[in-house]
Amino acid sequence: xxxxxxxxAAALGAALALPAATGLGQTVxxxxxGATFPYPIYSKWFSEYNxxxxxxxxxxxSIGSGGGIRQLSNQTxxxxxxxxxxxxxQQFAAPGAILHLPTVLGAVVPIYNIPGxxxxxxxxxxxxxxxxxxxxxxxxxxxxxxxxxxxKLPATDITVAHRSDxxxxxxxxxxxxxxxxxxxxxxxxxxxxxxxxVGVGGKGNEGxxxxxxxxxxxxxxxxxxxxxxxxxxxxxxxxxxxxxxxATLDSVTAAAAAATKAMPKDFRVSITNAPGAGVYPxxxxxxxxxxxxxxxxxxxxxxxxxxxxxxxxxQKFAAELGYAPLPQDIAVLAMAALKRIxx
Amino acid sequence: xxxxxxxxxxDDRGFRLGTGFxxxxxxxxxxxxxxxxxxxxxxxxxxxxxRFWTGKxxxxxxGEFGALPFIxxxxxSSLLAMLISTPIALGIAIFLSELSPKVLRTPLAxxxxxxxxxPSIVYGLWGVFVLVPIVRQLQVHTPEWMRKIxxxxxxxxxxxxxxxxxxxxxMVIPFTSSVAREVLRAVPYTQREAAYALGATRWExxxxxxxxxxxxxxxxxxxxxxRAVGETMAVTMVIGxxxxxxxxxxxxxxxxxxxxxxxxxxxxxxxxxxxxxxIGLVLFIITLVINALSRLLIWSVTRxxxxxxxxxxxxxxxxxxxxxx
Numbered sequence: 001x002x003x004x005x006x007x008x009a010a011a012l013g014a015a016l017a018l019p020a021a022t023g024l025g026q027t028v029x030x031x032x033x034g035a036t037f038p039y040p041i042y043s044k045w046f047s048e049y050n051x052x053x054x055x056x057x058x059x060x061x062s063i064g065s066g067g068g069i070r071q072l073s074n075q076t077x078x079x080x081x082x083x084x085x086x087x088x089x090q091q092f093a094a095p096g097a098i099l100h101l102p103t104v105l106g107a108v109v110p111i112y113n114i115p116g117x118x119x120x121x122x123x124x125x126x127x128x129x130x131x132x133x134x135x136x137x138x139x140x141x142x143x144x145x146x147x148x149x150x151x152k153l154p155a156t157d158i159t160v161a162h163r164s165d166x167x168x169x170x171x172x173x174x175x176x177x178x179x180x181x182x183x184x185x186x187x188x189x190x191x192x193x194x195x196x197x198v199g200v201g202g203k204g205n206e207g208x209x210x211x212x213x214x215x216x217x218x219x220x221x222x223x224x225x226x227x228x229x230x231x232x233x234x235x236x237x238x239x240x241x242x243x244x245x246x247a248t249l250d251s252v253t254a255a256a257a258a259a260t261k262a263m264p265k266d267f268r269v270s271i272t273n274a275p276g277a278g279v280y281p282x283x284x285x286x287x288x289x290x291x292x293x294x295x296x297x298x299x300x301x302x303x304x305x306x307x308x309x310x311x312x313x314x315q316k317f318a319a320e321l322g323y324a325p326l327p328q329d330i331a332v333l334a335m336a337a338l339k340r341i342x343x
Numbered sequence: 344x345x346x347x348x349x350x351x352x353x354d355d356r357g358f359r360l361g362t363g364f365x366x367x368x369x370x371x372x373x374x375x376x377x378x379x380x381x382x383x384x385x386x387x388x389x390x391x392x393x394r395f396w397t398g399k400x401x402x403x404x405x406g407e408f409g410a411l412p413f414i415x416x417x418x419x420s421s422l423l424a425m426l427i428s429t430p431i432a433l434g435i436a437i438f439l440s441e442l443s444p445k446v447l448r449t450p451l452a453x454x455x456x457x458x459x460x461x462p463s464i465v466y467g468l469w470g471v472f473v474l475v476p477i478v479r480q481l482q483v484h485t486p487e488w489m490r491k492i493x494x495x496x497x498x499x500x501x502x503x504x505x506x507x508x509x510x511x512x513x514m515v516i517p518f519t520s521s522v523a524r525e526v527l528r529a530v531p532y533t534q535r536e537a538a539y540a541l542g543a544t545r546w547e548x549x550x551x552x553x554x555x556x557x558x559x560x561x562x563x564x565x566x567x568x569x570r571a572v573g574e575t576m577a578v579t580m581v582i583g584x585x586x587x588x589x590x591x592x593x594x595x596x597x598x599x600x601x602x603x604x605x606x607x608x609x610x611x612x613x614x615x616x617x618x619x620x621x622i623g624l625v626l627f628i629i630t631l632v633i634n635a636l637s638r639l640l641i642w643s644v645t646r647x648x649x650x651x652x653x654x655x656x657x658x659x660x661x662x663x664x665x666x667x668x
Contacts, residue, residue, distance in 0.1 A: 165605040
């Protein structure tokens with residue numbers, strides 16, 4: 001009696017399970033890896049996309065831009081993600097042509113801790129470069145005072161806090177400083193890790209923010225999102241037009257909009273120190289990376305569908321997570337570029 | 344039909360082969376790690392050669408890599424940690440094994456061992472929020488004349504070599520003290536009784552016990568050193584991560600394990616990655632050398648004991664003439 005009931009239950013279970021297994025097909029898993037900076041929005045996107053398409057599961061490991069590029073080149077992941085565009089050598093080393101698609105925008109802000117100063121400080125790119133190179137060593141230096149006539153700047157030493165780990169955040173900052181200061185370009189240069197002339201290193205945004213918070217007289221830099229989420233005050237930076245602009249989602253999006261006209265076909269463009277009014281100068285795209293002629297057409301079709309969604313409806317998730325959405329024109333350009341992926 | 348004895352010898356052989364295989368696995372693992380590190384760092388080895396060990400510049404932008412500041416930072420922080428932790432750890436071990444009232448012994452031993460169970464990231468957080476501000480106050484209140492001494496030069500940042508050495512010593516204490524305590528407990532009680540019989544004070548009896556167990560205690564200290572050399576997370580959070588070779592306790596510095604953990608994820612170009620792996624190779628070699636040196640040290644100490652104590656104990660008496668011949 002018991003046995004027959006068990007058999008019946010088992011048969012019923014199998015009958016119920018079968019259509020689910022055959023009808024909907026198996027779940028398609030797509031793996032990607034790369035930058036940590038856009039991880040919050042990517043994971044939001046992938047989970048939202050999964051709600052709309054329960055048979056698609058996109059996994060993303062935030063292992064860093066360098067790791068993402070490496071894994072994509074070794075074809076151990078289907079797509080990559082990076083905060084700094086791939087160099088020509090890196091593209092050459094990859095087994096196929098790689099398409100950069102901009103997804104959202106980020107920015108880097110200078111944060112500081114100066115006892116007695118409660119107004120927002122203004123920095124020009126040159127002065128910021130000289131502070132970070134250790135050439136301006138006191139807060140009451142004439143060059144800083146000239147930009148901040150109202151502020152009561154003390155005669156304390158400046159301590160520079162920077163990232164100790166390789167990071168897209170560092171890349172964006174040094175890219176900007178190298179554009180405005182030839183001296184910075186020749187002594188430090190542009191990369192995700194650089195040889196800092198002075199200062200202390202903290203691991204991650206939280207490491208740098210912690211150092212700045214604890215050390216009177218210090219200056220550091222963090223991602224805009226991090227500063228906003230943790231309510232850290234940050235300085236305004238002078239843009240190409242000579243305006244001192246505080247980083248906001250709008251001023252970051254404006255930086256991208258300014259780059260629309262000169263957008264190269266492969267989207268590998270730096271928008272730091274972009275021209276235009278109201279532009280925040282330390283802004284950057286972050287990119288997803290795809291092979292233009294992938295062998296796995298099925299997964300490519302899914303990812304293209306995902307990108308179409310991310311570049312349109314998906315953009316509305318950006319602001320609430322602290323990222324600046326793409327300007328409309330760039331999103332349209334990126335949509336058009338999707339056609340370059342042959343499927 | 345097997346006889347019981349033949350079955351036993353077959354079992355024995357199987358057992359011997361099995362355990363021998365596991366022992367061989369360790370050898371394979373160590374050589375495998377060495378080989379992989381060597382193979383993956385060939386770019387950097389080919390480009391820099393021995394200059395890698397002595398170079399002071401670490402510049403990923405221009406592709407110039409030298410490991411000296413990291414080697415220096417690792418050895419300096421570990422040595423300082425040894426200097427601070429060894430007396431404390433030995434004090435704990437002696438108190439627990441010789442002097443402590445029975446009621447206190449178990450809870451105290453438990454608490455010291457608990458220190459070893461705390462994850463290093465937690466030590467790091469504690470370092471950032473508690474230790475570093477205290478060290479900064481210390482530095483702020485360091486008198487001007489003291490700051491002229493190179494050992495105390497540098498701005499009052501809080502993060503730096505001193506914080507790293509302090510946090511490392513706290514992390515190392517449980518290792519050194521629990522091994523030293525076990526060693527002291529293993530010293531035959533007759534040793535102490537003999538000392539008392541000769542009219543020794545308690546302190547002298549403990550000295551005798553320490554002398555008896557010194558190889559083990561030395562081993563305990565070296566175990567702690569090994570732990571300090573490889574420590575990554577807690578150190579990187581408080582050391583300031585600035586590669587420079589300086590004797591100053593106040594200046595930020597960097598270690599080998601920390602630079603690998605920090606820069607590995609974003610190391611995109613081949614030479615950079617290769618240089619980071621070579622740092623791993625250097626760390627591996629240095630650990631091997633430290634271990635070999637400690638073996639040598641322990642061996643020389645035991646040999647000294649054997650020569651001094653001329654009592655013919657067990658097998659030693661039979662072996663001694665062979666070794667002489």
